[in-house]
Amino acid sequence: MARIIIDPEVCKGCGICVSVCPIKILKISNIVTNKAGYFVAEVVEDKCIGCCSCAIMCPDSAISVLKQ
Amino acid sequence: MARIIIDPEVCKGCGICVSVCPIKILKISNIVTNKAGYFVAEVVEDKCIGCCSCAIMCPDSAISVLKQ
Amino acid sequence: MEILYKKSRMLTDTPLSYCPGCTHGIVHKLLAETLEEIGAEGNVIGIAPVGCSVFAYKFFNCDMQQVAHGRAPACATGIKRCNPDKIVFAYQGDGDIASIGIAEIIHAAARGENITVIFINNAIYGMTGGQMAPTTLVGQKTTTTPYGRVVGINGNPIRLCEMIATLDGPCFVSRVSVSDPVNVRKAKKAIKKGFENQINKKGFSLIEVLSTCPTNWHMNPVQSLDYVKNEMTKIFPLGVFKDCQEGN
Amino acid sequence: MEILYKKSRMLTDTPLSYCPGCTHGIVHKLLAETLEEIGAEGNVIGIAPVGCSVFAYKFFNCDMQQVAHGRAPACATGIKRCNPDKIVFAYQGDGDIASIGIAEIIHAAARGENITVIFINNAIYGMTGGQMAPTTLVGQKTTTTPYGRVVGINGNPIRLCEMIATLDGPCFVSRVSVSDPVNVRKAKKAIKKGFENQINKKGFSLIEVLSTCPTNWHMNPVQSLDYVKNEMTKIFPLGVFKDCQEGN
Amino acid sequence: MEQKIIIAGFGGQGVLSLGQLIAYASIEEHKEVTWLPCYGPEMRGGTSNCSIVISDKIIASPIVDWADCVIVMNRPSLEKFSPKVKAGGILIINSSLIPDSYEKANLCVIKIKANEFAEETGSVKNANLVLLGAYVGKSGIFSLETISTVINEKFSGKPKLIPGIKEAFRIGYEIGQKY
Amino acid sequence: MEQKIIIAGFGGQGVLSLGQLIAYASIEEHKEVTWLPCYGPEMRGGTSNCSIVISDKIIASPIVDWADCVIVMNRPSLEKFSPKVKAGGILIINSSLIPDSYEKANLCVIKIKANEFAEETGSVKNANLVLLGAYVGKSGIFSLETISTVINEKFSGKPKLIPGIKEAFRIGYEIGQKY
Amino acid sequence: MKQLMKGNEAIAEAAVRGGCRAFFGYPITPQNEIPEYMSFRMSEVGGVFLQAESEIAAINMVYGAAGSGARAMTSSSSPGISLKQEGISYICGADLPCVIVNMVRGGPGLGGILPAQSDYFQAVKGGGHGDYHMLVYGPSTVQEAVNIMYDAFDKADKYRLPVMLLGDGMLGQIMEAVELPEMKDVNSFPKKKWATDGSGIGADRRVINSLFIDPDSLEKQNHSLFSKYELLKRNETQYEEYMTEDAEYILVAYGTVARVCRSAVDILRERGIKAGLFRPVTLFPYPTNRLYQIADKEELKYFLSVELSMGQMVEDLKLAVNGKKKVKFFGKVGGNVMSPEEIVDNLVSKIEEN
Amino acid sequence: MKQLMKGNEAIAEAAVRGGCRAFFGYPITPQNEIPEYMSFRMSEVGGVFLQAESEIAAINMVYGAAGSGARAMTSSSSPGISLKQEGISYICGADLPCVIVNMVRGGPGLGGILPAQSDYFQAVKGGGHGDYHMLVYGPSTVQEAVNIMYDAFDKADKYRLPVMLLGDGMLGQIMEAVELPEMKDVNSFPKKKWATDGSGIGADRRVINSLFIDPDSLEKQNHSLFSKYELLKRNETQYEEYMTEDAEYILVAYGTVARVCRSAVDILRERGIKAGLFRPVTLFPYPTNRLYQIADKEELKYFLSVELSMGQMVEDLKLAVNGKKKVKFFGKVGGNVMSPEEIVDNLVSKIEEN
Ligand SMILES: Cc1ncc(C[n+]2csc(CCOP(=O)(O)OP(=O)(O)O)c2C)c(N)n1
Ligand SMILES: Cc1ncc(C[n+]2csc(CCOP(=O)(O)OP(=O)(O)O)c2C)c(N)n1
């Protein structure tokens, strides 16, 4: 099983990770903003397959991927 | 019959005309220098065929070619 | 617990100054990861251009020089000639490399300088607010082509890779994209090859990366990636234009 | 009595400032004759570069501008854009066009500026006394390559035509030579085509002419012509690299 | 009379155009005015701000060190610009995006859910007009007629939007008046 | 003591190196010396010249307006530089290339078929040495020993040439002495 | 009718109305609105707009265009203007008219992008090689910039030299109310007989050139340039005085800083300190004669040069005053602009020092 | 042992002996012998020689090389130096040491190639944008040029700024007897901890940069630069006086012109006119203090600035003298160099005028 960690202070809410996740478990929050004022990305379902697509594409290196 | 006219004051004695004349009727004088101090090109034999090679190649436009 | 992906050590902790979704950030990661993987840490000098990546000197965890607009290849030449055993890379935008600095890149390539140049082609001047770049597509609206780029007035886009590949000097010339994970992986390979060439003293490598500028394209980041895939690659085909290791 | 050949009206009476046997003079003639033949008299603006042909403004019987080293294509652009119905030509040496001024020629070509550029490639900096040019042959000795041009240090010669032909902008790109009467005639045809393109608003034409520098090659003028024929054309093959009228 | 105003938020929120509307209104009322945007690489990241000075006399420096009014549309702007409000000045906060509570002695703090109100008028893009309304309502600096003229003129190209825009302004205005 | 000299001719005739030999000889005799070539685009066309100033004192301007001696190796140089000889000065003409007669009151004009003499010594390239000889012979400015030392030193890379060079100098020297 | 306009756009529009029909530029902050405005405006009026590949190309396009008779201009900011120095020197050497805008930013190097006046030396002493000058203006407000720009091409053509407008980011980015002048009739401009319009042949051909290989002819060209500069001094020197009649302390400042100084003078006067403002409008020619006169006033204690630089204009001020009065200096750099209060404090502390 | 050497070659050799190990240049008359000499000499000493594609590339190669710790130089002449202005401004902004030679030729534009001093302003006021200066020398003889060049890299490294040697074609082309100093040991030079040699990571990484986007940090950088210039003024100001003690008329001149002035002084003294020569060796810092002192001498009637320009250094002279004495000017331009007699005549006629 895999898991991703999104650093909310680094995330700029660009939505790229959301768009590339093959199993569509990410979304941009419409509530949580970080210090910089961005609505940040969140994991909505615990089904990550650890493909790293989101992490590879995140321009701000906000995502780490772990395999448990 | 053809004939060439070399302007001795314009000629720089480079020898290009001499080298390209197909019937080898040109030479650089070893006596006559012009005001600029160059030994100039001369016609040595009256056999010009009017091919214009000398004139075309003269960098200083010193040669005119006439057909009589 | 295994870490499948994490931020490269060759990036500093300074937050990137790029707009949300700008793919400058992706390329930074690829560069950093490559430098880490080839064991270049403590042996690298990077060059930041003038453009949105002007602050790159804050982001890479190595010695860095910030240089005048367009002159990164000259600066890299100066560094590399005096430090032939160090790894030297330049990072340049399309305005920087293909407009004001086109003389410097061509001559560095012709000399076969043993350096690696990363060229971010986002078809626009990002930093200054969206003016036409030499790589702006025909018809593309920018703040200095308000009616869209018109060939008869604004000229044709320049394909730098194709042009540079005609020279004898360069060793490796390639165009890649970061529009999706597959292409990102390919891009990283190309970048890695660029650095390996340098280490092996094969000479000059240029890797052009098709990149986005959501802000000045007036698109969201995801639309921008599609634009790269669907529009830019038509004019700027991906591929290897020269590879001295393949004997061409 | 028929006149088979005489000096063109489009040349002034001022004696050329070139060294004896320097083929700059031949190219001047071809240009002048062409301008005369296409009836351009009184409708031409020429641009003299910095190089041995810096004094070209004295030699052509038309309005002339002398411009900064390497910037003739930019100057020509300024003139032509403001005078679209005039015939504008630039005359440049290899140092001028392919070294300091390579950005300007590439961008004028990419824009497809409707101008005609004559490029005298004599593989050396004539004016300044024989330093290496971007077109200096590998192994060729110059005052700044005292051991001969070495690729690893001084880089590779640049083939401008081949490079520029990869761009979408230019209409006609050709390399000719003036090493003998046959080639001179061909060179004239190419130059003429360059001007006809301009008149027909086809856009940018570049004619590279392989030329001699007896003084700095330390050869006599006739040996120099042979050097062009036997050595230079090996590295700089003659030919047409792009011709929009032939649909490529 | 001299009024100094700073407006700040994300790019795209209408920060600069809100400032320009104030500038146009000042001209309409024959006042001297300067409008100065922040410019340059800080743009990267998408924040944006501008400063406006309105006066009866020739305006010296258009730079605002201390503002009579600060309008902020996102949290980083609140942090950066709220300290610039003069004692006794006005701080207007778009609380749609900055839900945090914020209090400061000696300041009139107006919190207003501009996005929500704007959406009511047909478009979230009218949020800046709600904030303008609040400022004018509180300060009384321009007549309603002036504002109406300026809106009619500046949006003459998009007449369909005008009712919503005016409505957004009105909502803000009424809230502002209450402070 | 101050001597100002101009030497002029075609490029390739050894104009500059003739000047340099004079400069080396001056140093050898512990004099101050400056040697200044003409430089620049006048080179095109192949003419060349240099100016030498020799003095006991620090030399101010190395530019020679009026020369004690002018040596010319082709006709254009004669025309250009002969007017620069001071009254009472020396004008040395390579009459191999300038067969014209040339007279001027108040000048010592030395005409010498330098090319022909040089050829006798084995190479027409020694023509400049013949002219140097004439100058030294006439002016007596350097000792023969100095000249010999300088020649030995400067041509040490090409020892085979030295006898011819010295012979050329000697021929010129003897002619110069007669004037 | 007055309208609210951004400085850069107002300047561009004034150029168009003043007859500019050719613009060549390269983007750089803080003047991008000038090329951006020209990119559509030129096509509206049938002129030429071209985004050049570099500042160097742009200035040489101006050279070509101006040489062929066009009213041509370029604009840039500090690093870009540095790159144009060779071209500017050529334009001066070849006696060509053109207009150049420099919206100065902080330097040296890439520096910053905020307002600065640290290109003063470059503008008035000649940053390029050789002896030359331009007619240099340092406008204070958008309206003044518009007025100067409107006539800049006339002046450039009259004297056949570049006119430079030296502004800064504040002048370029600010919006103020301006009154725009009418469009000049381009057909009314005097014909340029010297321009290479292509029609020249034989004795009539025209040559644009800055090469004078013979020293006497280069000397002649240098003197001819300097006789133009004498004319400029006589005809074009401009300045403004504010409360200088009885002033004990005269602030000297140009450009946007002069606005701040004006407020400072008001505050000082309110406090009973007799301050005044001398504002050079032309920076070359510098209003030397007038300053020399003013320096004679008995009540005057000293001048204070207020600049956004480490002290550049202060040298011209000192040269003008020639030791007759003390000249002091207050500068800020890096993009920070001094407030009126800071100027007041600076002056007051200098008064107390004495 | 003294040997006869061409100025350009002697300067190049002195640079090598002073530790230069990287040369980047582009041909231009009258300094071509410098790159030509370096093209073989650098390979002999294991250094780097590169003929760059342009002056702009050359100065940016110097930037890179210097930034990475090398003793790097470039040389050019007027138009080429104009092209380097942006690069020079960057080098100053980034606190990099390097050496730049300008063998000045007549301008503006392509001008001529003969000796001139018309790049004085560009050299000492900063032809590039922003507030900066270089340490500028104006040597008079080949020997002096050699001596200055020999230590130029030490000074550049010490202050981390460019040192400029301002010569002219006469200095470059002349052959004179010179004594060459010994080769310095390149291993003895102090290590540059700030240089980007590639080893930096984490907290230790080095950044060469001239961008200071925050105005306060740019202001700090500007002040830090100017505190270096204060040090230069204190430590590096150099000049030479010749017969100034009792002089009624003091000629002020630098470079090759100062040689001519020296002869003029001799002639004047012979004629019983009490003339002297003040020769600034450093042009920045200018020997202001000493001139200010000298101006107090009672017997001194005036200064005469003698220059190959339309009057550039005369401004620094006037600023130094600050109105205490009259400052007059005699200049020649275009490549013509004045003879001692012309200077004498000029001075005498000015004396008579009075
Ligand atoms: C000499 C000079 N000219 C112009 C500029 C202004 N400028 C800064 S970045 C830039 C272009 C940036 O475009 P690009 O290289 O494509 O990089 P991007 O921002 O798109 O990544 C320009 C023109 C400058 N700083 N210096
Ligand atoms: C900015 C600038 N850099 C350098 C020079 C010096 N320069 C004059 S001509 C020339 C090169 C000439 O070579 P090329 O263009 O090949 O022309 P050629 O003389 O061989 O015909 C150079 C470097 C200059 N005048 N201006």
Ligand code: SF4
């Ligand atoms: S690692 Fe793959 S599956 Fe997991 S969140 Fe990222 S993109 Fe989705």
Ligand code: SF4
């Ligand atoms: S890609 Fe990165 S920055 Fe963008 S939303 Fe996802 S985590 Fe945030």
Ligand code: SF4
């Ligand atoms: S025209 Fe032909 S044949 Fe006659 S001289 Fe010339 S080259 Fe010879």
Ligand code: SF4
């Ligand atoms: S080619 Fe012309 S210049 Fe050369 S020798 Fe013949 S006539 Fe004379």
Ligand code: SF4
């Ligand atoms: S302006 Fe464009 S290129 Fe620059 S950071 Fe923003 S999105 Fe990226």
Ligand code: SF4
């Ligand atoms: S130097 Fe060479 S290119 Fe120049 S004129 Fe002489 S031969 Fe021709």
Ligand SMILES: [Mg+2]
């Ligand atoms: Mg870009």
Ligand SMILES: [Mg+2]
């Ligand atoms: Mg050449």
